[in-house]
Amino acid sequence: MMTNLYFVRHAHSIYTVDELKRPLSSQGIIDVERITEILEKENIDYVISSPYKRAVQTIERIAQLTDKELIIESDFKERNLSEKPIENFDEAITKVWEDETFSWEGGESNLIAQKRGVKATIEVLEKYEGKNIVIGTHGNIMVLIMNFFDKRYGFDFWKELGMPDIYKLTFEKTKLKEVNRVWKR
Incomplete structure (x- = not known):
């Protein structure tokens, strides 16, 4: 039995220092319509989001x-x-990708952030x-x-992401079987 995770990198946002409340830009709002059109065809069972x-x-x-509940994770x-x-x-992000255990003061290393995200992903898959x-x-x-x-x-892949960007990851249990880009702005 395959499970499909549609990871959606958020649309373009207006920069503010308040990470939690940073809203989408006018271009981001326009892109939401395209994202919705695409995902509407995918027979979505659950919708989960970062709290941002x-x-x-x-x-x-x-x-x-x-007509699905939006679950915050x-x-x-x-x-x-x-x-x-x-x-x-650019310098700061390069440094954390070069050394997965390095973190800036008060920040998360790649390893720590990855552990957090993977734990949530495994829970969703199960x-x-x-x-x-x-x-x-x-x-x-x-x-x-x-x-x-x-x-x-990895880092080079991250640098090529669009905003927004959608990737479909297909899993058998917790084993990744396939990755497909669904849409990139």
């Missing part, structure tokens, strides 16, 4: 259209890079076996989860 507003906004329409939130604002994001599940999430945590199951998904 931009992730919720990206997939809440598919929950509404399919905090472990699908984006990795915490640092407790303080980062001056050079609880909803054989179902089609949308997971609204973020680029870094999504790729860290994918990387756990297949090392081909």
Whole structure:
């Protein structure tokens, strides 16, 4: 029995320092319609999201259209890079990908963030076996989860992601069988 996880990296958002409440931009809101059209054809059984507003906004329409409850799972939130604002994001993100155990002050290492995301993913796979599940999430945590199951998904892959981006991961129990990009902006 195969389980399909549709990982949806949130649509474009308006940058604010408040990670939790950062909303989608006008382009992000437009992209939600396309995401919804695509996912509506996938016979979705469950809709799960990071608690961050931009992730919720990206997939809440598919929950509404399919009359599904939007389940919030905090472990699908984006990795915490640092407790303080980062001056050079490219340098900071490169450093954590170069050394999976390294973390900036108050932030999560790749290893710690991956462990959190994979735990949530395994729980979803076990609880909803054989179902089609949308997971609204973020680029870094999504790729860290994918990387756990297949090392081909790493930093270079992350750099090529769109915003939004949708990947369908097909599992047999907890073994990844197939990965397909569904849509990229």
